[in-house]
Amino acid sequence: MDVRKGQWTEEEDSMLKAYVTLHGEGRWNSAARFSGLRRTGKSCRLRWLNYLRPAVRRGSITLEEQLLIIQLHSIWGNRWSKIAEHLPGRTDNEIKSYWRTKVQKQAKKLECDVNSPKFRDALRYEYTPRLIEQISRAKHESPSGQLTYGNETESVQVDQILLPESSSETQVTYGSTVAETWGIDEQSNGNGWLGGGDYWMESEWCEENIWFLQQQLYDDEDDVI
DNA sequence: AAGGTTTCCAACCGCATTCCT
DNA sequence: GAGGAATGCGGTTGGAAACCT
Numbered sequence: 001m002d003v004r005k006g007q008w009t010e011e012e013d014s015m016l017k018a019y020v021t022l023h024g025e026g027r028w029n030s031a032a033r034f035s036g037l038r039r040t041g042k043s044c045r046l047r048w049l050n051y052l053r054p055a056v057r058r059g060s061i062t063l064e065e066q067l068l069i070i071q072l073h074s075i076w077g078n079r080w081s082k083i084a085e086h087l088p089g090r091t092d093n094e095i096k097s098y099w100r101t102k103v104q105k106q107a108k109k110l111e112c113d114v115n116s117p118k119f120r121d122a123l124r125y126e127y128t129p130r131l132i133e134q135i136s137r138a139k140h141e142s143p144s145g146q147l148t149y150g151n152e153t154e155s156v157q158v159d160q161i162l163l164p165e166s167s168s169e170t171q172v173t174y175g176s177t178v179a180e181t182w183g184i185d186e187q188s189n190g191n192g193w194l195g196g197g198d199y200w201m202e203s204e205w206c207e208e209n210i211w212f213l214q215q216q217l218y219d220d221e222d223d224v225i
Numbered sequence: 226a227a228g229g230t231t232t233c234c235a236a237c238c239g240c241a242t243t244c245c246t
Numbered sequence: 247g248a249g250g251a252a253t254g255c256g257g258t259t260g261g262a263a264a265c266c267t
Contacts, residue, residue: 005237007261029252041252046236081255096256097234105232 004038008047012037016044017052050091057089061098063138067131069095070103070123 004012019035025048028041037044050056061069065087072083080092080099087095103123107114110122
């Protein structure tokens with residue numbers, strides 16, 4: 001049987017959805033064989049996980065998600081699926097893509113490797129505090145200090161523990177350069193590579209995530225960077 | 226408006242791991 | 247335990263869309 005490749009059609013999506021609804025996730029080769037699709041099991045799995053799954057969120061990566069990705073990447077490296085486990089609705093593919101297109105681009109601008117100590121310091125001591133500050137500022141600007149997502153309201157605490165200890169040496173070394181390169185300043189409203197747009201409305205930053213992050217930072221403090 | 230360039234992301238590929246017989 | 251099949255993961259790519267000149 002000839003196997004189809006490339007973009008999925010609406011009809012194919014419907015067929016896969018119908019099959020998974022009936023038989024559940026998993027057994028992707030069977031799904032490919034018996035759903036009537038001329039696709040490989042791998043292709044079906046990918047399409048379902050990255051696009052058709054009801055839990056998948058669309059839209060740009062929020063500030064909170066950016067922060068979480070950066071912190072988790074400093075702990076786990078390119079373990080995209082592991083990182084994705086802590087970003088509800090986001091796929092490893094999306095996070096990988098974000099990292100490549102946004103973060104690696106900044107490393108390139110700084111003329112250093114994304115895994116170099118220079119860039120990791122820049123993330124840790126320059127970018128992360130600014131990101132947290134932006135999140136805090138936006139939080140205070142919203143009524144009652146709470147974030148609202150659709151009909152839900154969820155309180156958010158961005159604890160100071162997330163702020164890395166200031167490093168005067170690093171500030172001197174990288175401060176202005178990094179800020180200039182990333183196009184962020186004290187009054188930035190997040191329209192640079194930080195994202196922008198309606199990130200509050202899309203946020204799923206929750207206390208559980210923050211708690212988890214804090215635990216990781218405590219536990220791995222000595223292992224990281 | 227047109228053509229060129231860059232950005233973004235869906236999907237593929239190869240390798241590793243897990244599962245099953 | 248061995249071997250094959252299925253599944254999962256991370257790296258890469260192709261092409262559409264957005265942006266620039």
